[in-house]
Amino acid sequence: MASFDLLVIGSGPGGYIAAIRGAQLGLATALVEKDPGLGGTCLHRGCIPAKTWLESAHRFEQMQVADDYGIDGVDAKALKANLATIVKRKGRIVTKNAKGIEFLMKKNKVTVLKGFGKLLGGGRVDVAGEVHEAKRIILATGSAPKPIPGLETDGVRVLNSDHILDLTELPSHLVILGAGAIGVEFASVFSRLGSKVTLVEFMDTILPLEDEEIGLELAKIFKKTYKMDVRTKTKITRIEKRADGVACFLEGETPGEVVGSHLLVAVGRSPLVEGIGLEATKAQVDRGCVVIDKFMQTGEPGLYAIGDIVRTPWLAHVASDEGIVAAEHAAQSLGKDVHPHPVRYDRFPACTYCDPEVGTVGLNEKAAKAKGLDVQVGTFPFAPMAKANIVGEPHGFIKIVADKQYGEILGIHILGPKATELVASSVALMGGEFTVNELINTMYPHPSLNEVFPEAARAVYGRALNM
Numbered sequence: 001m002a003s004f005d006l007l008v009i010g011s012g013p014g015g016y017i018a019a020i021r022g023a024q025l026g027l028a029t030a031l032v033e034k035d036p037g038l039g040g041t042c043l044h045r046g047c048i049p050a051k052t053w054l055e056s057a058h059r060f061e062q063m064q065v066a067d068d069y070g071i072d073g074v075d076a077k078a079l080k081a082n083l084a085t086i087v088k089r090k091g092r093i094v095t096k097n098a099k100g101i102e103f104l105m106k107k108n109k110v111t112v113l114k115g116f117g118k119l120l121g122g123g124r125v126d127v128a129g130e131v132h133e134a135k136r137i138i139l140a141t142g143s144a145p146k147p148i149p150g151l152e153t154d155g156v157r158v159l160n161s162d163h164i165l166d167l168t169e170l171p172s173h174l175v176i177l178g179a180g181a182i183g184v185e186f187a188s189v190f191s192r193l194g195s196k197v198t199l200v201e202f203m204d205t206i207l208p209l210e211d212e213e214i215g216l217e218l219a220k221i222f223k224k225t226y227k228m229d230v231r232t233k234t235k236i237t238r239i240e241k242r243a244d245g246v247a248c249f250l251e252g253e254t255p256g257e258v259v260g261s262h263l264l265v266a267v268g269r270s271p272l273v274e275g276i277g278l279e280a281t282k283a284q285v286d287r288g289c290v291v292i293d294k295f296m297q298t299g300e301p302g303l304y305a306i307g308d309i310v311r312t313p314w315l316a317h318v319a320s321d322e323g324i325v326a327a328e329h330a331a332q333s334l335g336k337d338v339h340p341h342p343v344r345y346d347r348f349p350a351c352t353y354c355d356p357e358v359g360t361v362g363l364n365e366k367a368a369k370a371k372g373l374d375v376q377v378g379t380f381p382f383a384p385m386a387k388a389n390i391v392g393e394p395h396g397f398i399k400i401v402a403d404k405q406y407g408e409i410l411g412i413h414i415l416g417p418k419a420t421e422l423v424a425s426s427v428a429l430m431g432g433e434f435t436v437n438e439l440i441n442t443m444y445p446h447p448s449l450n451e452v453f454p455e456a457a458r459a460v461y462g463r464a465l466n467m
Helices: 015-024 040-044 047-064 083-107 181-193 212-226 316-333 365-370 386-390 419-431 436-440 449-460
Strands: 003-009 029-033 111-114 117-121 124-127 130-139 143-145 173-177 196-200 229-231 234-242 245-252 256-260 262-265 269-271 303-305 349-352 357-362 375-381 397-403 409-416
Touching (some): 003 015, 047 181, 117 130, 130 316, 173 245, 196 234, 212 397, 212 409, 245 262, 357 419, 375 449, 386 449, 397 436, 409 449
Parallel strands (some): 173 196
Antiparallel strands (some): 124 130, 397 409
C-alpha cells in the first residue's frame, strides 16, 4: 500500500493537469489511468484525433482549388482521400502527445498507477487489486459516446465518434444523427473528402446550443458549398441494416427513408461514473453527474470531481481549469499557501472546428433576453474583409451582444475563418469587461481577420465603416 497527499483518477486534460498542479504545490501526487496511454478521451478518442481529420480535409479542399492561387499542375479530379494514411498520421500525433504527458509526469515527480481506479471509502482507492491511500482524491473519469436504444453501433456500418476516427473506407453516403459539435465537425470532414452527407437534427437549427443565427447561416453554407442534405426538426425513429448500408427512417419536418452506406450516431456522451465506487462515499449523483460546489468538492470530505462527470460545460479546457481549482483547493486544505479561484462558467470559450469554424463566448442574444436584459447587437460579415478574401474564406460573420444601457459586451459569436483562434481575444475582451465604445476605440492591424471586431462594435450603433 502506498500513501499520497493527492490521488487523481483519470489522465485526461482535467486529470493530468490537476496532477501537475498538485505536484507543483508540493503534494505527493499519483495519477491513475486504466488505458495503456495517458491523455484520456480528449487525446485518444476525441479532440485531438478529430482535429487531425479536420486538418486533412482542409488540406484536401485547398488542393482542389490550387490553380486559383497560381499553383499549376494539380489535377483536382485525380485527388483521392487516403483514409488509411489519415489514420496513421492521427496515430503518430496521439502517440507523440501521450509521450509528452508521460514526460510531464516524470518531470513533476507524479507517480503513475496503471489500472482501473475504484473508491473504497475513507480515502482508499483500489487500482488493479492494490489498495492505496490518499488524503485528497480528484475524480476525472470522463465520458463515453451515449448509446441510443434501437440505434446500437457495431463499428462497421453504424458508428459512434470513437469508431469513425479509425475508418479506412470513405463512406459513399454518410448519414449523421446529431448536429452538435461532433456531428457538424464530421459532416464537415467527410463532405470535403468526397462523401455525400445527410445531417439530421431534432432541434430547430444545427448547433442548437449556439446563437440561432450561427446555426442558420452554417446550414446555408453546408447546403450551398458542400451540397449537404441538412434536415432539422427531424429524428431517426429506427434503422434497418442492409448488405450495402443502413436504411434510416425519419420523422418530423422532413420524413421519409434515407439509405446511407454508414450511419454516425453523434447525439452526445454519458459520464463514466458506474463502477468507480461512489456508493462507498457521501458523494451525490444527479441525473448521472456528480454534484459539486464551486471548488469542485463533492459531498464526501476530501473528494473532488471535475470534467465530464460534473454538470458543467463538457470541454477539455473547462476540465483543465476545474482540475487546477480542485488541486489548489486540495492543497489549501492541506496547509499550502494557495488561493484557488472558482471557474467563471459565464466566460468559457466554446469552439466547433467545422468549416467554417465557430467560436463563441458569453451570452447569445436569446439567452440574454431570457435573462431580462435590455440588449443591442452588432453583426458584421467577413466578406468585405481583405484578409478573409486573401485566405479564400470570405464567409460567416461576427456578432456582438451588448448591454444597451452601459454598452458592456455580454457575448461574442463568430462563424468564419479561424473563428476558434479569434475567440481567444473575445475571452480577453469579456474578462476585461470591455464596453462597445472601448472596442471601437481599439486599433486592430490591417489586413487581418481581427478587423471584424471593431466593425461589429460599430455595427451595434449602426455605423460600420466597410458595409
